[in-house]
Amino acid sequence: MVAADLRAAATNQKLYYMSKETLSPNEVREMLIAISDKIIESEELLSEADRRLGDGDHGLGMKRGFTAAKAALKALEPTTVGQVFSTTGMTLMGTMGGASGAVMGILYQNGGTALGDADSLDASGLSTFMTAALEGVTNLGGAKPGDKTMVDALAGAQEAAAASTGLSLPDAMKAVSDGATAGMEATKAMIATMGRAKTLGEKSIGHPDPGAVSVSIMFQTASAYVG
Amino acid sequence: MVAADLRAAATNQKLYYMSKETLSPNEVREMLIAISDKIIESEELLSEADRRLGDGDHGLGMKRGFTAAKAALKALEPTTVGQVFSTTGMTLMGTMGGASGAVMGILYQNGGTALGDADSLDASGLSTFMTAALEGVTNLGGAKPGDKTMVDALAGAQEAAAASTGLSLPDAMKAVSDGATAGMEATKAMIATMGRAKTLGEKSIGHPDPGAVSVSIMFQTASAYVG
Amino acid sequence: MKKILNDPNDAAAELVDGLVDYYNGKVTKVGPGAIALTDIASDKVALLVGGGTGHEPIYHGLIGEGMADGAACGDIFAAPPPNIILEATRAVNKGKGVLYLYGNYAGDVMNFKIAAQLAAAEGIKVETVLIWDDVASAQPSTKEDRRGIAGLIPIVKIAGAAADKAKDLDELVSLVTSARDNTRSVGVALSPGSIPATGKPTFELDDDSIGIGMGIHGEQGVGIEKMMPADDLAEKLLNLILADDLILESGDDVLVLINSLGSTTMMECLIVLKKVKALLVDKGIKIYDVMLGPLVTCQEMAGLSISLTKVDDTLKPLWDAPCSSLGYTKL
């Protein structure tokens, strides 16, 4: 615990702003704490997006989940990378509820499990994570790209990750972030066929899917973290 | 019916605007139809008065009652004066409900019954009517002058009638109308101790009692009718 | 204000017809505004309730098995006229007399009084118990000035059971009087309902203000205060009841009613119940049963009330008896 805290303090002072070729389990933990903070801070924006297409609570659920996840991550002394992602997933799954609780939970849980006992994360690990995460979400909810859900952002992220296994982690993560954001942007033009927005039909055009906005924010924050 | 209609037509053309020393049963009928019209027309004003002190429905109840009374009066071929008042009272009582249905009903019913089988109304009959009307209302509801109810207007009218038995009917009715209006005006300064307004306490000061406003309107209209 | 109505002036008449439809054969309309159970046991003392419409499910939604035998319905917010009460009286009377049970408002008192005289003239025995449970509307020393509010729910429920077992009208009066005398309520208003015929609000209240002890038509209560957290509000209301002259001690049993005045949600009622229960448990007062929801309303008015009925060995079995009605059903 003391060692971890010292490491964290050092990271906060300096390493945080430097590019990282691989991430240690603890760095993954810090990255997910940064993601948690960003999501918590985005509550209003996410709820507002959901007010347009759903029931207006997406930000509230995400905030609830990532507040709990942050607490769980703070208490964690991780030995594997997968452990950090799985803890995040389990916590989101157990505290959020709603559609996003299930999909965000599965995203991190499945992704984390796929990393086995790897003790660092590199571009190839990132691709493994993304592929399993996408598979978990589509198996659970049945949404395909084009249905105007977070799957569009996730699939964008996954494709980018698969194409970036030869790159440095910062470059791969930047590609993943861009892929997620492009996927999110693409949802604006789509007609929803899944989730609460599906009955809106053509009225759903013009607004991004709230879950996709969350995915885009998560990977943008990750990319900023790895530098 | 034909005779009555002819008389009514004549009255409408000319006699309506002339002072009347006594009223025939049919003229009392016309007077009460004029009162009905005036009350129906005052719906908003009366409801608004009740919104300040009660539940905002006084005008609605009065309109409901006098719409029915007007219909009953139109169908009536009266042989006594009392019959006209009693029909009005019975109809109000049977169609209005609420506090005002009971008190307005009793007012006309008791007043009418006291007139026995008189076939015309003069200043002394008016006093008989008012005394019985006031007695009926106070026996039923227990309100005394000063309690901020329609009894204040009614008592004002009754006192004026008792002091006017030696006057012409138009002068007596003018005195009754003024007495009713003064009684209504006096309610503005009172604290309610009866009806829905009683729990308002000091907050009831400044507003006239809605039932008293109705009483004042009724006798003003009667006074205008007798000329 | 959008409301689902036809001609707003017909609202009261149409809702009474709809009520008869709701009861699906169990209730019959008698004249323009009275309803009565279709089958009333031939030898029972009858229980008649009544009042203005617009406060559904009361009063007329409280008729049914183990509840009232009939109801006299007035127009929106207006006590029923005497002739409607008289028709209801005739319909429910089985020769053993009729108990009139209704809220203490001037209009109701006067109209029921006239009806009782007319019924007596026809040889029907009538007695009256007035419901005056609202502790915020007058001092304990002048209880007969108090309004009837949500406490009528447990009182009518107990009266319904009592009417099924009372041997005569006097026994019924005494049982119902006991239920009434053991019931205390107090409410809080958050925002008004609207009058169907005019669409206007029934009263006014600032955006951040609440009326402690305000009546269901906006009648003055203890005072206007700023909005406060649910727990503080629950405690403030409960204390008004506990400070009244009904003695509640450790070991006593009470029925608790958290009543929504209309648009206040069950969520809010449940949150208030949680606090009320905690406070009662602290004092050793035992909750015998709980009622919760929109039972005494004033259109879409927001706010709620708390009622307590202290139940002893006489009232408990009356409470326990099953009953069925639109407003309250107990297995």
Added chain:
Amino acid sequence: MKKILNDPNDAAAELVDGLVDYYNGKVTKVGPGAIALTDIASDKVALLVGGGTGHEPIYHGLIGEGMADGAACGDIFAAPPPNIILEATRAVNKGKGVLYLYGNYAGDVMNFKIAAQLAAAEGIKVETVLIWDDVASAQPSTKEDRRGIAGLIPIVKIAGAAADKAKDLDELVSLVTSARDNTRSVGVALSPGSIPATGKPTFELDDDSIGIGMGIHGEQGVGIEKMMPADDLAEKLLNLILADDLILESGDDVLVLINSLGSTTMMECLIVLKKVKALLVDKGIKIYDVMLGPLVTCQEMAGLSISLTKVDDTLKPLWDAPCSSLGYTKL
């Protein structure tokens, strides 16, 4: 928007505690968000309902004698997470398996699906029937895309009775599927409720507009129209149900539910019932029983829905069985 709350973020948790207080010993809390009947018969097939809170009295107010055995409660408007569902599953399972019965929303489907997998891994037999009664939300050919709305009231009532008599989970699934397949609903939205944590409206609608077929969270329906008289609205809604693929003919028996979405008054529901009854009578369709009031709500949302359940000789005795719960009680 004034609401009687403490910390709005605690609203869901506090209302679940209040619900347990309401049941006054008959219901026990299991973990943070699951509740179950304290005494469940040792050999019965279990019925579990669940969903987001904020729609009281559903879903968790439907547990009780002759109703559901347990409920999994999520946060406000959020399906419960799998672990809460799993805890509820364990609490109600008596070895004969558990039926999950809930509304067809993506969040509920996914969370219950994960819970069912976890339960299966523990050796608990789980089956699921989804409620998809809202005819305005998809064509009959894609019924599995339809939302669950107020029709869940008669369905859960029948399911509760069925769970008491079914010899095994398969029989329960088949009875409940029949109740579900014979139920159709459609609603109209007049104005939104508000989200407790933000005070913001759940959707937007012009002052003179109504959303025909709109869902309880503001989900799109058949279309936005101008406000219209109650009779026209009742006929329009009923016709949407009658035009659907459930065949209703002269001589058929139906249960009718007029559900208020929150602040819509019983007066309005009764006026709509009057018209619905007249239209059904015209077609020779017989009303077997009526439910009416705020049963499936979305905070203080205004609007109502009509549901019909066609009942045959299998479903009628299940409907007739007594039941008791916060949301619906039948003598």
